[in-house]
Every structure is written in structure tokens, then in C-alpha cells.
Amino acid sequence: xxxxxxxxxxxxxxxxxxxxxxxxxxxxxxxxxxxxxxxxxxxxxxxxxxxxxxxxxxxxxxxxxxxxxxxxxxxxxxxxxxxxxxxxxxxxxxxxxxxxxxxxxxxxxxxxxxxxxxxxxxxxxxxxxxxxxxxxxxxxxxxxxxxxxxxxxxxxxxxxxxxxxxxxxxxxxxxxxxxxxxxxxxxxxxxxxxxxxxxxxxxxxxxxxxxxxxxxxxxxxxxxxxxxxxxxxxxxxxxxxxxxxxxxxxxxxxxxxxxxxxxxxxxxxxxxxxxxxxxxxxxxxxxxxxxxxxxxxxxxxxxxxxxxxxxxxxxxxxxxxxxxxxxxxxxxxxxxxxxxxxxxxxxxxxxxxxxxxxxxxxxxxxxxxxxxxxxxxxxxxxxxxxxxxxxxxxxxxxxxxxxxxxxxxxxxxxxxxxxxxxxxxxxxxxxxxxxxxxxxxxxxxxxxxxxxxxxxxxxxxxxxxxxxxxxxxxxxxxxxxxxxxxxxxxxxx
Ligand code: ADP
Ligand code: ZN
Ligand code: MG
Numbered sequence: 001x002x003x004x005x006x007x008x009x010x011x012x013x014x015x016x017x018x019x020x021x022x023x024x025x026x027x028x029x030x031x032x033x034x035x036x037x038x039x040x041x042x043x044x045x046x047x048x049x050x051x052x053x054x055x056x057x058x059x060x061x062x063x064x065x066x067x068x069x070x071x072x073x074x075x076x077x078x079x080x081x082x083x084x085x086x087x088x089x090x091x092x093x094x095x096x097x098x099x100x101x102x103x104x105x106x107x108x109x110x111x112x113x114x115x116x117x118x119x120x121x122x123x124x125x126x127x128x129x130x131x132x133x134x135x136x137x138x139x140x141x142x143x144x145x146x147x148x149x150x151x152x153x154x155x156x157x158x159x160x161x162x163x164x165x166x167x168x169x170x171x172x173x174x175x176x177x178x179x180x181x182x183x184x185x186x187x188x189x190x191x192x193x194x195x196x197x198x199x200x201x202x203x204x205x206x207x208x209x210x211x212x213x214x215x216x217x218x219x220x221x222x223x224x225x226x227x228x229x230x231x232x233x234x235x236x237x238x239x240x241x242x243x244x245x246x247x248x249x250x251x252x253x254x255x256x257x258x259x260x261x262x263x264x265x266x267x268x269x270x271x272x273x274x275x276x277x278x279x280x281x282x283x284x285x286x287x288x289x290x291x292x293x294x295x296x297x298x299x300x301x302x303x304x305x306x307x308x309x310x311x312x313x314x315x316x317x318x319x320x321x322x323x324x325x326x327x328x329x330x331x332x333x334x335x336x337x338x339x340x341x342x343x344x345x346x347x348x349x350x351x352x353x354x355x356x357x358x359x360x361x362x363x364x365x366x367x368x369x370x371x372x373x374x375x376x377x378x379x380x381x382x383x384x385x386x387x388x389x390x391x392x393x394x395x396x397x398x399x400x401x402x403x404x405x406x407x408x409x410x411x412x413x414x415x416x417x418x419x420x421x422x423x424x425x426x427x428x429x430x431x432x433x434x435x436x437x438x439x440x441x442x443x444x445x446x447x448x449x450x451x452x453x454x455x456x457x458x459x460x461x462x463x464x465x466x467x468x469x470x471x472x473x474x475x476x477x478x479x480x481x482x483x484x485x486x487x488x489x490x491x492x493x
Contacts, residue, residue, distance in 0.1 A: 004217035005252070007245045008225070009180055009210060010121075010172035013187065014165050015197045016128065016205040017060045023127050023164035024051030024094065024292075035157035043127075043162035045089030050291055053078075057164040058101070058295065060196040061125050062305050064166060065102030067190050067312060068120050072302060076101045077294040078125075081284045086156055087130040095167075097286045100124035101297070107190075109182040118183050119171040130161040172211065172222065177241040181234055184208065189313045193338045198377075201232050208237060213258070214248045223248070224258040228265050228272060240265040243272060316341055324354035333362050337376035340365075346383035351390050360386060364404060368411050380414050389417040401474050402426050428475050432484070435468075435476060439488055442467045453489060461485060 022029055025042035041049035065072050076099045080092040105120035133155040138145055168187070174180050188199040188206060199206040208231050213223035228244060231237045243265070248258050263272040311319070313335045320331045334344045340361060347357045369376060389410065393403045398421055406417050406426065421427060442464055443450055452460035461482065468481050 002253075005214045005245075005249050006217045007175055007241070008172045008213045008215060008222055009174040009176075009241065010225075011168075011170045011174070011180065011183070012209040012211070012227075013168040013170075013184070014207040014209075015064075015168065015191060015199060017057055017164040017166060018195060018197050019054055019056045019060065019164055021054055021056075022162035023054050023057050023125070024162055027162065029163050033159055035155070035159060038159040039161070043089075044158050045091070051094065051289075053292065053295065054164065057125060058297075059305060060164075060194070061101050061123065061166045062297065062302060063194050063309060064168075064191055064196050065105065065123050066302070066306050067194060067309065068102070068105040068107055068123070068168070068187075070102035070105030070120060070123060072102050072297055073099070074297055074299070075099060075294055076297065078289040078292045079286045080289050081126075081286055083282055083284060085129070086154070087132050087161070089130065089158060089161060093127060093129065094289055094292070095126035096124035098288070099294075101295075107183060107186055109179060109186055111179055111182060116173075116179070118173045118179075121169040121171050123166055123168050126165050126167060128160050128163040128165050130156050130158040132156055172213075172225075177238040180210070180237060180241060184234070184237070189336070193310060193312050195310075195338075201234065204232070207232075210237065210240060210244075212241060212244050212248070214245055214252065223252075224260050226258065226260065226274075227262045229262060229275075230264050230266075233267075236265060236267040239267065239270060240272065243270060247272070310338075313338075313341075324348065324358075326354055326358055330355075330358045330362060333366070334358060339379060340376045343379065343381065343383060343386070347386045347390075350383055350387035353390060353394075356390050357386065360390070360407065364407050365411070368408065381411060382414070385410055385414075385417055392417060392421060396477060397421065397427055399428050399475070399477050402428070426475060428477055435472075435481070435484060436488070438468055438471050438476075439481070439485055442471060443485075443488065450489065461489075 019029055021027060022038075022043055025040050027040050027043055028038045030038065042051055062072060076096060078094050079097040081095045081097070082092040084091050100122045102123035103121070105123070106117050107120065108115055108117050110116075135153055135155065137151050137153060139149050139151060170183070174183060184206075191197050191199050197205055201208070210228045210231060211225045212228065213225035215221065215223040226244060226248070228240050231240055244263070251258055259274070259277060261274045261277040264275045265272045316335045317328075317331055320326055320334065321328070326334075333340075335341050344354075344357055344361055348354045351357065365379070365381070368374075369379070389403060389407060392398050392406075393400060398406065402421075406420055409415050409420060410417055446464060446467060449460045449463050453464070464485055465478055465482050468485070469476055469478060
């Protein structure tokens with residue numbers, strides 16, 4: 001039998017913080033501005049310009065640290081990480097090496113074997129780099145395109161330079177792609193709930209580097225690891241882990257060694273290639289940034305941050321089970337977005353029917369969000385209106401089919417359901433007199449179905465109910481229609 005291997009994974013996760021301004025200057029962090037318009041002497045690295053720490057960055061970073069059960073020492077400071085690259089106008093990145101803000105935290109995840117703790121090594125603050133745009137241009141000199149008219153060139157946009165990041169470094173505690181996914185989903189949910197970042201992998205507000213090694217099962221020492229970058233979806237992360245563990249096991253099986261290196265995962269090809277080995281790893285010559293004061297983190301201030309922490313997803317989970325007696329499936333969906341959870345709680349407080357509210361949110365709301373390609377955060381439904389819609393159904397003023405139509409208009413246009421139902425005359429036809437008239441008309445027009453029913457074909461009644469619903473424009477209560485129909489047909493035998 002072949003050898004058994006175990007995969008060992010540690011992550012380095014960069015998260016862009018949701019501040020309005022950059023980490024060391026007042027420039028906007030808004031996405032999508034014209035290139036180099038959100039810049040100033042500080043974030044373009046002009047000589048003599050002086051950085052000043054944005055207090056909100058510290059608040060978000062500390063809030064994340066507290067939520068990840070970290071120890072936050074009374075002092076932290078910033079260091080310069082020196083390297084030359086055109087997206088980095090200062091020729092150094094301001095980061096934290098020697099005294100990071102947070103240390104020794106942990107997150108508990110659910111795995112197939114039960115609960116498991118993933119330790120956090122540290123969390124530090126740093127600034128993002130600018131963005132390079134590589135282009136190819138053609139400049140004709142004599143009306144014809146010649147080979148040397150084609151120029152490759154790069155442009156640089158410093159709007160992103162100086163956007164605040166936190167880097168969360170885990171211990172090598174994960175053992176599979178499933179555990180990594182569970183960890184990242186939980187981490188993302190915590191940070192989103194804190195409002196510290198939207199954590200979107202695709203858009204780069206959350207970036208994950210995967211460090212992976214394999215070792216023979218039962219051995220204690222870790223194997224040599226590689227680091228994989230360029231992973232911008234959960235799917236890419238999972239595939240990269242699977243690909244890399246196979247590659248390393250294959251090397252070991254052939255008696256070869258794994259080289260410590262950085263690899264770039266190409267998701268389209270389903271393979272990775274080495275980009276930098278340990279030998280040519282850069283020496284960043286870190287040193288304390290002389291332009292920035294050490295940051296004293298007072299205990300009182302930390303307590304204040306802690307006291308402002310909103311209820312996190314896991315706490316909601318427990319409370320929803322007790323308070324609303326909802327199935328875990330419902331709860332999982334409701335708490336997947338803080339916005340959805342808030343809408344649920346506020347609507348339930350108004351109408352007192354948790355399961356009905358949950359059904360609207362899990363069903364029609366998620367379907368429409370999907371169809372419209374919208375994030376739950378963009379949901380504009382007001383709790384008052386959703387509660388009012390539920391009441392309209394409960395009081396049998398409209399039936400379920402009509403309610404679904406009204407819901408859709410409410411979702412898209414934010415109308416008041418009660419007013420809309422009245423304005424459009426969507427109330428259920430509950431007046432027995434009017435309903436009976438319609439039924440008689442339907443009975444008269446469908447002698448064949450009436451005969452079938454009388455011969456004992458129960459199914460024929462379904463057709464007649466359908467015809468009646470059509471006649472009323474869907475505004476009758478099908479149960480009521482059926483009851484009355486039977487009454488009429490049985491009476492006139
Ligand atoms: P460095 O400072 O050289 O980057 P670190 O100790 O900071 O190394 O580790 C970086 C990341 O690599 C961490 O997330 C850590 O958990 C992970 N890591 C370290 N050793 C291993 C290993 N043998 N296998 C897998 N991951 C590892
Ligand atoms: Zn600036
Ligand atoms: Mg490191």
C-alpha cells in the first residue's frame with residue numbers, strides 16, 4: 001500500500017478596510033474614479049510629505065482583532081518594507097513587522113469531524129499599492145503598421161495606493177480545502193458584520209494567499225511549503241489546493257523535494273507555475289518608519305470598541321434558535337448577510353410571524369436578488385411594507401398568488417403594498433354573491449366538465465376552479481372557490 005499523506009495549510013488574508021479615506025492621507029477610497037484623481041503628495045510618495053494614521057483604520061482593525069479573540073498589546077508601530085516597483089511610489093510599503101496590532105487569536109470552524117480551532121498568528125495594518133495597467137499601442141509613422149510601431153507600455157493608477165489593508169496571518173492549522181473554505185466563510189462573515197469590509201474575493205477587497213505543504217501521515221515535522229497567489233474565488237482556492245497537494249505528493253513519491261517558492265495559480269488552465277523561489281526572495285530591509293509615531297492602544301478605548309461590537313452571526317444563530325424556533329436551514333440563510341438578518345428581525349418585530357417572514361426572505365427575495373444580480377445589501381424592502389404584505393395575506397385581503405405579484409412590485413419599486421392592492425383593485429373577491437355569479441357563468445360555459453364531475457371524475461373540479469380563478473383575474477381564494485363550486489354542483493343534481 002502507498003504512503004498516506006496529510007495536507008497542511010496556513011493562510012495570509014488581505015482585507016481592504018471600508019474607510020472613506022486612505023490610511024495615511026485624506027484622499028478618497030471610492031472605487032472607479034478617473035485614474036490618479038484620488039491622490040495627493042502623501043499617497044504618491046512625494047519627498048517630504050508626511051503620513052498621519054487614519055483613526056478609523058485602527059478602529060476597524062482592532063474590532064476585527066477583538067472579534068477574532070486576539071490579544072492586542074498596548075503598543076504597536078509601523079515599519080517600512082522596502083522594495084522598488086512602479087506601483088509603489090514611495091519605494092517602500094508602510095506595514096507592521098515587529099509590533100503588529102493583534103496577536104494570537106483564533107476562530108472556531110465546523111468540520112466533518114466536528115468543531116476545530118484555527119489559530120490566528122497576527123493581524124497587522126498596512127497600505128495597498130497602486131495598480132499597473134499593461135497595454136499595447138500602435139503608432140504608425142508612415143501610414144502603414146510596421147513591427148516596431150507596436151509598443152507595449154504600462155500605465156499606473158495611484159488611486160488604490162494608500163487604501164488601508166489588514167493582513168490576517170493564520171497558523172498552519174487547516175488540513176483540507178473544506179476547512180479553508182469554512183474558515184474563510186466565517187472570517188468573511190465576521191468582518192462583514194463588523195462593517196469593516198465587504199470582503200469580496202472577485203473584486204479584490206479580500207485576497208487570499210495559500211501556504212501549503214504535505215507530510216506523511218503520522219509525522220510531526222511540517223514539509224516544505226509553497227505559497228499560492230492570485231486566488232480570486234472560493235472555487236479557485238479549492239482547485240488550487242487540490243492541484244498543489246497532488247503536485248507535491250507526486251514529487252515526494254518520485255523521491256524529489258518540494259521547493260519553497262511562490263506559485264501563481266492559473267484557474268483557467270487548472271495549474272500553477274513557480275514565480276519566485278526562496279533563493280531570490282527579496283530582502284525587504286524592514287525598519288521602523290521614522291515618520292509615524294508608535295500607536296498606544298489604551299485599554300479603555302479597546303473596551304469602548306468591544307462595547308460597540310454588533311451582535312455577530314454566531315450569536316444570532318443561537319438567539320434565532322431560541323427566540324424564533326426557526327429551522328437551522330432558515331437561520332443559515334438569514335444570517336448569511338447582516339442586512340437580511342436585520343430586515344428579518346425588524347419585520348418579525350412588527351408582525352410577530354418569524355416563519356412567514358423567513359419564507360418571504362428565503363424564497364421570493366433571494367430569487368429576485370439572483371435574477372437581478374443584486375447583493376442583499378442593496379435590498380430596499382422596508383420592514384413595514386413586508387409586514388403589511390404578510391398581514392394582507394393573513395387577513396385574506398389578497399391570496400398567495402396576488403401577494404407574490406405585489407411582492408415583486410414592492411421589491412422593484414418600493415411601493416406600499418396596501419396602497420398598491422387598493423389602487424389596482426387586487427383584493428380577493430370574497431363577496432359570495434359576486435363569486436356565485438362567476439361560478440354559474442363558468443358552470444354554464446363548461447357542460448362537459450360538469451358532466452365529468454357528476455360521473456365521478458373528481459379531477460374535473462380542478463379545471464372548473466382554474467376557469468373561475470381566471471375569470472376573477474386570480475383574485476379569488478381557490479379553497480373557497482372549490483367549496484362553493486361543489487356546493488353548487490352537488491345541490492343542482
Ligand atoms: P514567512 O514569515 O516566511 O512568510 P510565516 O511563518 O510568516 O513565514 O508563515 C507564513 C504563512 O505560511 C502562515 O500562514 C503560516 O501558517 C504558513 N505556513 C508556515 N509554515 C507552513 C508549512 N510548513 N505548511 C503550510 N503552511 C505553512
Ligand atoms: Zn493621498
Ligand atoms: Mg509572512
